[in-house]
Amino acid sequence: xxxxxxxxxxxxxxxxxxxxxxxxxxxxxxxxxxxxxxxxxxxxxxxxxxxxxxxxxxxxxxxxxxxxxxxxxxxxxxxxxxxxxxxxxxxxxxxxxxxxxxxxxxxxxxxxxxxxxxxxxxxxxxxxxxxxxxxxxxxxxxxxxxxxxxxxxxxxxxxxxxxxxxxxxxxxxxxxxxxxxxxxxxxxxxxxxxxxxxxxxxxxxxxxxxxxxxxxxxxxxxxxxxxxxxxxxxxxxxxxxxxxxxxxxxxxx
Amino acid sequence: xxxxxxxxxxxxxxxxxxxxxxxxxxxxxxxxxxxxxxxxxxxxxxxxxxxxxxxxxxxxxxxxxxxxxxxxxxxxxxxxxxxxxxxxxxxxxxxxxxxxxxxxxxxxxxxxxxxxxxxxxxxxxxxxxxxxxxxxxxxxxxxxxxxxxxxxxxxxxxxxxxxxxxxxxxxxxxxxxxxxxxxxxxxxxxxxxxxxxxxxxxxxxxxxxxxxxxxxxxxxxxxxxxxxxxxxxxxxxxxxxxxxxxxxxxxxxxxxxxxxxxxxxxx
Numbered sequence: 001x002x003x004x005x006x007x008x009x010x011x012x013x014x015x016x017x018x019x020x021x022x023x024x025x026x027x028x029x030x031x032x033x034x035x036x037x038x039x040x041x042x043x044x045x046x047x048x049x050x051x052x053x054x055x056x057x058x059x060x061x062x063x064x065x066x067x068x069x070x071x072x073x074x075x076x077x078x079x080x081x082x083x084x085x086x087x088x089x090x091x092x093x094x095x096x097x098x099x100x101x102x103x104x105x106x107x108x109x110x111x112x113x114x115x116x117x118x119x120x121x122x123x124x125x126x127x128x129x130x131x132x133x134x135x136x137x138x139x140x141x142x143x144x145x146x147x148x149x150x151x152x153x154x155x156x157x158x159x160x161x162x163x164x165x166x167x168x169x170x171x172x173x174x175x176x177x178x179x180x181x182x183x184x185x186x187x188x189x190x191x192x193x194x195x196x197x198x199x200x201x202x203x204x205x206x207x208x209x210x211x212x213x214x215x216x217x218x219x220x221x222x223x224x225x226x227x228x229x230x231x232x233x234x235x236x237x238x239x240x241x242x243x244x245x246x247x248x249x250x251x252x253x
Numbered sequence: 254x255x256x257x258x259x260x261x262x263x264x265x266x267x268x269x270x271x272x273x274x275x276x277x278x279x280x281x282x283x284x285x286x287x288x289x290x291x292x293x294x295x296x297x298x299x300x301x302x303x304x305x306x307x308x309x310x311x312x313x314x315x316x317x318x319x320x321x322x323x324x325x326x327x328x329x330x331x332x333x334x335x336x337x338x339x340x341x342x343x344x345x346x347x348x349x350x351x352x353x354x355x356x357x358x359x360x361x362x363x364x365x366x367x368x369x370x371x372x373x374x375x376x377x378x379x380x381x382x383x384x385x386x387x388x389x390x391x392x393x394x395x396x397x398x399x400x401x402x403x404x405x406x407x408x409x410x411x412x413x414x415x416x417x418x419x420x421x422x423x424x425x426x427x428x429x430x431x432x433x434x435x436x437x438x439x440x441x442x443x444x445x446x447x448x449x450x451x452x453x454x455x456x457x458x459x460x461x462x463x464x465x466x467x468x469x470x471x472x473x474x475x476x477x478x479x480x481x482x483x484x485x486x487x488x489x490x491x492x493x494x495x496x497x498x499x500x501x502x503x504x505x506x507x508x509x510x511x512x513x514x515x516x517x518x519x520x
Binding site for chain 2: 150152153156158171248
């Protein structure tokens with residue numbers, strides 16, 4: 001979770017610092033070859049030396065992830081609403097959704113590449129595919145979990161189905177939707193990197209592969225660190241939106 | 254004054270009671286089994302009266318309340334409010350359930366205003382009235398709080414305000430104080446009597462507490478075990494305004510005893 005104040009932010013920072021120190025000690029004391037395992041200092045060095053390259057390569061990965069994620073939200077939520085409100089659609093679509101989800105995304109990435117090319121589009125589609133499922137499942141669960149008392153209350157006032165949806169069902173499902181979005185946004189980054197691994201012209205995944213093939217392990221690790229930072233950043237962005245959208249939420253206090 | 258009864262739907266002639274229920278029966282069919290929830294329920298509801306439906310848990314008094322509110326329809330029988338058959342929920346009704354059922358994403362005042370929003374009447378007057386109602390139930394200053402910041406009793410007060418915001422002619426209450434502790438419950442009973450004196454609303458109240466039924470009601474309709482029929486119809490002749498003292502009066506205890514006999518738990 002993202003800490004709410006500086007005091008509670010100390011704990012994860014101390015934890016990370018401890019890992020970095022032990023890692024560096026291990027590498028220095030045992031004289032590990034930096035091609036096998038670069039120490040934190042090597043990675044830091046590589047990061048500083050190549051910062052403009054890393055920044056340039058982060059941009060496409062960021063765009064692929066965020067667009068894939070947003071597309072998953074834009075399509076996933078309406079699909080979930082339909083699935084949750086219609087028995088027929090639920091019975092028709094849900095098995096198909098689960099079937100497509102059980103296909104490994106790495107396995108279909110080459111096909112996607114053939115269809116959409118080496119550029120942004122193929123990565124976006126893969127990121128979308130991995131982010132889609134958690135959003136649909138969590139939103140549909142949220143829609144079904146509307147407290148029946150609230151629906152009955154609205155019904156007693158003769159609220160229209162549309163009013164019941166916008167004023168009761170949807171706000172009640174928001175915590176579920178955000179739970180799904182938090183999982184989905186980190187998955188979207190993974191999806192984008194899978195796409196870049198299979199075939200790409202740029203991006204952090206591409207840089208990681210290139211650096212690795214040149215035995216430039218510090219740079220490959222630096223790309224890895226930047227990838228995690230990108231994932232954390234996107235996750236934090238969703239948490240910020242969540243707090244803005246749900247000021248009543250207990251987790252916000 | 255809060256909640257003046259509006260004319261129009263109100264029965265004007267003495268011949269037509271405010272509420273009229275005749276041979277109401279509700280049964281559920283599951284496979285080849287027919288389960289009768291309630292039957293032979295007949296009584297009249299006077300304008301401005303406070304009637305309690307008292308009965309054991311699961312006897313069908315909530316079912317009857319929902320039939321009166323139009324949330325479910327009776328299998329057979331006549332259910333009329335102001336001379337009209339009840340076939341669906343009516344915006345002239347206000348409901349309070351056992352659970353406060355507040356929307357956690359809305360502030361207190363926004364929860365109270367929810368019915369006005371649905372009815373398309375959320376204007377400045379409605380906001381003023383919501384504040385007035387909150388003041389009556391002792392929640393001034395909590396307008397912008399979220400339900401999660403309130404205790405159970407406070408949440409139920411908000412629910413009561415929400416039920417009253419659109420000046421309902423009939424207030425339907427389904428064990429509204431059932432989930433509260435004894436002291437809060439007694440406070441809420443006094444609050445209900447206070448509100449009722451100020452609004453002149455007709456109230457139908459479901460409970461399984463004998464003392465609660467006697468303390469608040471003009472009339473107690475005692476339901477028997479399932480299939481529920483009316484076991485007794487008790488006119489409570491204790492004077493209003495009532496206060497805690499009356500709980501220890503001889504007349505009160507006698508009525509409790511009578512209700513206990515009707516429920517089959519006293520001889």
